[in-house]
Amino acid sequence: MNVFLNKIRPNVRALVPYSLQHVEARVKLDMNENPLDTPEVIKEAVIEQLQHREWTRYPELVPQRLLAKLAQFAGWPENGLLVGNGSNEMLKTILMAVAGPGTRVTVVQPSFSVYQQLVMITGAEYRPVLLTPDLQFDVEAICREACRSDLTIVCAPNNPTGTQITPTAIRKILSSTSGLVIVDEAYYEFSGMTSFDLLREFSNLILLRTFSKAMAMAGLRIGYLLADPQITAEVAKAKLPYNLNFVSIAAAEAGLDHIELLQANVRRVIELRAMLTARLKRIAGVEVFPSGANFVLFRTPLPGPALFESLFAQSVLIRDVSKAPLLDRCLRVTVGNAEENEVFLAAVRKSLLEGAVRHVAEKEDNPGIL
Ligand SMILES: Cc1ncc(COP(=O)(O)O)c(C=O)c1O
Structure with a gap:
């Protein structure tokens, strides 16, 4: 050994x-x-860009054009956005900035297993809250834990159960805590529900989104977060430089151009x-x-x-x-x-x-x- x-x-x-x-x-x-692959016109736009670029060069440190397009698409200021190598990277970046020994993180169970994995690695105290037996969010129980936590993570809709949670329930959780709340909206496009409107009201809300599901680009690893610009600026310090390669930047831009x-x-x-x-x-x-x-x-x-x-x-x-x-x-x-x-x-x-x-x-x- x-x-x-x-x-x-x-x-x-x-x-x-x-x-x-x-x-x-x-x-x-x-x-x-x-199940429906990225449309051909998007792939062609990306390939065209790649052919006319020097691969020897780093990508932009801050992908300005992508951020501008994303800000317009999402309706949120550029300085409140952070893009990365999948939303998982954004999750890890938030945890690096927030969680560690002596902090508490509340996570709904059963949910996306990467939450628990990353929380445990930080050395933070992992506080699971079970769904109800009929697999609904137990909002009261989440609030009880969230009020004693530095961070609470809710997946909306939840993986692997598909359970929805209304913005009204998310509002309750946000109001119950002096900690941050991540709402992982990896699948929100399929649900017709988002907590986006709460961003203006709650400066402790961080929304996580991805290009891996509705945007059909899992292979390109693109994700982003939306949050209050002051929180975003602090979380950004935990991000690696050049975390998004130029293939992914081009693909994300082309996807937004053909949304x-x-x-x-x-x-x-x-x-x-x-x-x-x-x-x-x-x-x-x-x-x-x-x-x-x-x-x-x-x-x-x-x-x-x-x-x-x-x-x-x-x-x-x-x-x-x-x-x-x-x-x-x-x-x-x-x-x-x-x-x-x-x-x-x-x-x-x-x-x-x-x-x-x-x-x-x-x-x-x-x-x-x-
Ligand atoms: C809830 C949830 N969040 C995030 C991800 C991963 O997203 P990304 O590919 O953007 O890292 C997944 C992937 O299955 C997921 O189920």
Whole structure:
């Protein structure tokens, strides 16, 4: 064993790494990616820019043109915006500026696991607050913890449950605390809900957004935050210089230049979600939770790993989230295109049928167990 391992902080060594195996599958619905690829005109605009630029040069330290476009798109001043290498980088930057030993961070559970991972690394005290048993936000419980926390993180809509939270409830949380509140709006475009209007009223609110989901650019790693300019200026000190490369800057600009194409695709994904939800509900034994995002959480009579494996054997990859608190027998499926959704639904039907048959057979083998 490497004798220097003791130099890695104990709270880091205690962590289980955030790991996902990169596995191939015919239908890949495990990462909440946009099923409709970036429109060609956007790709062409980016490629054109890249061809006429010297790659030997650094990108801009402050991507002014992108910030101007983003400010116009979001309706928020440039000095209240910070862009980075995915919204995850922005989250890490905020935590570096805010969290550390002696601070408390409240996080809703179950939610995006990167929150807990990053909070633990900072050495801050991690304060989880469970959703209610029917997977709604427990606003009273969040307020009770938030009022004693330096930072509270709420994912709206929530990953992996798809649960929505209204701006009225977010207002309550913001009012309850003297700490900062991050509202992660990674999926807000699919929900028709945003806490944006609260930014003017609450100087403790930080909104996180991404180009990875509705904007169909997960591979380019672009995210941003919106906050009071004074908070933004302080958080910016924790950001690495040149954190956004010029390919990503060009892509983000081109995406904003053609926002109407991306918004049309978002409307299509919302339709596909409605179809997927309705069809999934019709399968006997399946409980589907309402979702404001581009994924759907569902529960079946089978154990999560069993259904996951059975679907994977049919080359359909989704996410087994059944180990998370409150999510026994639950899995999360990303809304795919029409064809992918069909394959997924057929695979679920087949798996449940086979699983049900096996369960009956097991029961017959074990008549003593009632
Ligand atoms: C809630 C949430 N926030 C952020 C992210 C990651 O965003 P980005 O790709 O911008 O780092 C994800 C990705 O799945 C997510 O589910």
